[in-house]
Amino acid sequence: MSPFDVIKPIRVILSEDKELYSSLKNIFGFYPGNIFLYKLAFRHKSLAKELNNGAKVSNERLEYLGDAILSAVVADHLFKMFPIKGEGFLTEMRSRIVSRSALNKVSQKLGLDKLIQANSEGNNVYKSMNGDAFEAVIGAIYLDKGYQFTRRIIIEKVIQQHFDLDELENNDTNFKSRLIEWAQREKRIVEFLLLSEVGHGYTKQYVVEVLIDKQAHGKGRDYSIKGAEQNAAMKALIELDISKA
Numbered sequence: 558m559s560p561f562d563v564i565k566p567i568r569v570i571l572s573e574d575k576e577l578y579s580s581l582k583n584i585f586g587f588y589p590g591n592i593f594l595y596k597l598a599f600r601h602k603s604l605a606k607e608l609n610n611g612a613k614v615s616n617e618r619l620e621y622l623g624d625a626i627l628s629a630v631v632a633d634h635l636f637k638m639f640p641i642k643g644e645g646f647l648t649e650m651r652s653r654i655v656s657r658s659a660l661n662k663v664s665q666k667l668g669l670d671k672l673i674q675a676n677s678e679g680n681n682v683y684k685s686m687n688g689d690a691f692e693a694v695i696g697a698i699y700l701d702k703g704y705q706f707t708r709r710i711i712i713e714k715v716i717q718q719h720f721d722l723d724e725l726e727n728n729d730t731n732f733k734s735r736l737i738e739w740a741q742r743e744k745r746i747v748e749f750l751l752l753s754e755v756g757h758g759y760t761k762q763y764v765v766e767v768l769i770d771k772q773a774h775g776k777g778r779d780y781s782i783k784g785a786e787q788n789a790a791m792k793a794l795i796e797l798d799i800s801k802a
Contacts, residue, residue, distance in 0.1 A: 577672065584667050585714055590701045594619070598693035601675035601686055616693035623696030626704070628655055630711045638722060653725055654716070658784075660688030663719050669694060684780035732790035736767070739799055746770050749786045767793040 605615035664687035699707045740747040748768040765785035777788030
């Protein structure tokens, strides 16, 4: 055991950020080097600090970086895991893993959501806050530990523990694509109509209706238009009894 192995835990215990140190150690299996990066990763833009020059500091820049690192690692991992699959398959699989919905769930499973600092006044709803923080943490790990270390964390602590690639491969959750493919086979016309926007700011939701040959067949509601379209398409598939199509 090196002297550093002894000094590090002592420094953690004496630090004012010992709870964050311990939480990250429990979640990812390592102690952070530059704790400031991780504190910033959990600072949502609703609590951004304003500097003297007017710039606001939050986890948005780390989120941007983490998004790029995560996408690259997932793409590389899938490329190696599925050596004979084509570009379309790999792109769809990567999209399912790095989707905001999937990252929101992973963030909650890991317990990252409990570490986020955000403005909770007025019952604000931040639809992507958990997933954003997850990407920001990936960005922090990359800056703190480097690419190879970050790659190992993503594969071992995230993909292998929270994603079943076989199930993901066989589970088609793109309801809109399935509905459109069915309509093309049956020579039907499908339209997605934006009916209304409910709420404002971070709480705004979109209401979308599916029309098939000008007839309404399901409404969907979500914090994004794409999500509302998926929900509407899912309801249309069920209503038309073609959910297994």
